[in-house]
Amino acid sequence: MSTENTAGHGLQEADGAEYVPAREDDIAERLAALSDEEARQRAEALRAGLEDYELDEEDAALLDRWEEGGPEAEDEPVPPVLAVVGRPNVGKSTLVNRIIGRREAVVEDVPGVTRDRVSYEAEWNGTVFTVVDTGGWEHDAKGIHQRVAEQAELAVDVADAVLFVVDATVGATSTDEAVVRLLRRKGKPVILVANKVDDITQEADAAALWGLGLGQPYPVSAVHGRGTGDLLDAAVELLPEESAHGGLIPRGGPRRVALLGRPNVGKSSLLNKLAGSDRVVVDDTAGTTRDPVDELIELGGRLWRFVDTAGIRRRQHMAHGADYYASLRTQSALDKAEVAVVLLEASEVLSEQDVRILQTVLDSGRALVLAFNKWDLMDEDRRYYLEREIDKDLAHVAWAPRVNLSAKTGWHKDRLVPALDTALESWDRRIPTGKLNAFLGELVAAHPHPVRGGKQPRILFATQPSTRPPRIVLFTTGFLEPGYRRFIIRRLRETFGFEGTPIELGMRVREKRSRKR
Ligand code: GDP
Ligand code: GDP
Numbered sequence: 001m002s003t004e005n006t007a008g009h010g011l012q013e014a015d016g017a018e019y020v021p022a023r024e025d026d027i028a029e030r031l032a033a034l035s036d037e038e039a040r041q042r043a044e045a046l047r048a049g050l051e052d053y054e055l056d057e058e059d060a061a062l063l064d065r066w067e068e069g070g071p072e073a074e075d076e077p078v079p080p081v082l083a084v085v086g087r088p089n090v091g092k093s094t095l096v097n098r099i100i101g102r103r104e105a106v107v108e109d110v111p112g113v114t115r116d117r118v119s120y121e122a123e124w125n126g127t128v129f130t131v132v133d134t135g136g137w138e139h140d141a142k143g144i145h146q147r148v149a150e151q152a153e154l155a156v157d158v159a160d161a162v163l164f165v166v167d168a169t170v171g172a173t174s175t176d177e178a179v180v181r182l183l184r185r186k187g188k189p190v191i192l193v194a195n196k197v198d199d200i201t202q203e204a205d206a207a208a209l210w211g212l213g214l215g216q217p218y219p220v221s222a223v224h225g226r227g228t229g230d231l232l233d234a235a236v237e238l239l240p241e242e243s244a245h246g247g248l249i250p251r252g253g254p255r256r257v258a259l260l261g262r263p264n265v266g267k268s269s270l271l272n273k274l275a276g277s278d279r280v281v282v283d284d285t286a287g288t289t290r291d292p293v294d295e296l297i298e299l300g301g302r303l304w305r306f307v308d309t310a311g312i313r314r315r316q317h318m319a320h321g322a323d324y325y326a327s328l329r330t331q332s333a334l335d336k337a338e339v340a341v342v343l344l345e346a347s348e349v350l351s352e353q354d355v356r357i358l359q360t361v362l363d364s365g366r367a368l369v370l371a372f373n374k375w376d377l378m379d380e381d382r383r384y385y386l387e388r389e390i391d392k393d394l395a396h397v398a399w400a401p402r403v404n405l406s407a408k409t410g411w412h413k414d415r416l417v418p419a420l421d422t423a424l425e426s427w428d429r430r431i432p433t434g435k436l437n438a439f440l441g442e443l444v445a446a447h448p449h450p451v452r453g454g455k456q457p458r459i460l461f462a463t464q465p466s467t468r469p470p471r472i473v474l475f476t477t478g479f480l481e482p483g484y485r486r487f488i489i490r491r492l493r494e495t496f497g498f499e500g501t502p503i504e505l506g507m508r509v510r511e512k513r514s515r516k517r
Helices: 027-033 036-052 057-067 092-107 144-158 174-186 200-212 228-238 267-275 322-336 352-364 380-393 413-427 433-446 482-496
Strands: 005-007 081-086 119-124 127-133 161-167 190-195 217-219 255-260 281-283 294-299 302-306 339-345 367-373 402-404 459-466 471-476 504-509
Touching: 027 433, 027 482, 036 433, 036 459, 057 459, 081 092, 081 144, 081 174, 092 119, 092 127, 092 161, 092 190, 092 228, 119 228, 119 322, 144 174, 144 322, 161 174, 161 228, 174 200, 190 200, 190 228, 200 217, 217 228, 255 267, 255 322, 255 413, 267 294, 267 413, 322 352, 339 352, 339 413, 352 367, 367 413, 402 413, 433 459, 433 482, 482 504
Parallel strands: 081 127, 081 161, 161 190, 190 217, 255 302, 255 339, 339 367, 367 402, 471 504
Antiparallel strands: 005 504, 119 127, 281 294, 294 302, 459 471
């Protein structure tokens, strides 16, 4: 079994009590006294001891990577995006669930998070892509035409191909026809899905949809899975290898920054302040989209790529779908970014939307900088309460560098670059295996895992197979309690820094090999 439990950058991991260390320790001093060579030798010994345990192929690959001297993460292309659009109740959400399988539903099983997600990673026959879901959003009878069209438009704008879902049992309605006109105008490849064709007798309903002029309708039953294989074959065929919206961004280029935050928090003001008037190099990586997507801005003597600034500059003046658009933009910008600057309004109480945006960043595993904007509006009173709020509501991102600034006046805007550098350095950071194991050895010796039911899980060996963000894997003899894992992460931060990056801590519980002769 290659299950690896990961803890680390989740928001409130309510499970289990916190581990409270029983005594002071001198781990930092002991580590400092240990030479690299000694640490390496100790790790070698631990590594050798692992051979007594049942390891699978994945374990072996992971350990090999350590032996090769560490990972060199390749930059991955942004996967192509498939948008699912259509009227309410035609079965979009059902189809999306069918496409992504049950996996996501389990992974995202956090109340309040699932609901707000608009895009999911999916895979079909080896092609990885992102599905953008426009289902499940509130709608009322009034102005439904308008809303369906608006939502479809937002999704289609970031998509490389579109699944247009029609209820075959109802047939084409005037709303469907309005969406068809929109799709024509956008010129993206479209597949027409004739949904709710639950059996062969309903195929004729599907055929009637040829009339929409979008070519062959694909008869599908999203509920039963009938026809979805053929549909996905066709969809994957239409998708480019990488998203035209994101594209492949070469490693070693300017670092990629996403400016995020709720509407009116000051994103476009900050962008303008940072860009000045003539420093902006508009960069049309996307090629196929008409809007320039990213901007290259020189800060601190270096170029930075601010991703998806088109989404910031193109102010959305729509009555509906503003939240939806914001979520969509946040997710699609994060896909391309290495570090997120989340703007918060210092002069106002943290909102639910702020919390949601932060959670999306945490889920993405990107580096994080918090920018408290509108500092010019602060007074002493507010400042007192802000500190309280930060302690209480932002404790889970206490590791992110904070910058107080004013996008309006430009005050402190030069503080952003050092914060970005810190966060990215941590994000790229790798702890040598010797040091890591030495640290854990000292930690466990000073603060052992609680004994439960007469048993005490042991940490056999640790390695950091990847960075961006740092991922540490522990081989153990038993399940480490969440509270203890959080304790490990806390101490990792105290010992090694990691300011500005989430840390993933994975755990592989392995059993002793049965001796065969
Ligand atoms: P959305 O509003 O477009 O996201 O639609 P939903 O996915 O929420 O589905 C609306 C209703 O249609 C639900 O009651 C589904 O169970 C039902 N539905 C979806 N797909 C099918 C299908 O293939 N066949 C049948 N018979 N019902 C379906
Ligand atoms: P966006 O929606 O996040 O792009 O926000 P904008 O940049 O459009 O800003 C929204 C409003 O807040 C505008 O009226 C800005 O002038 C104002 N604003 C932005 N930054 C600051 C700031 O640092 N101080 C003050 N007082 N107002 C600001």
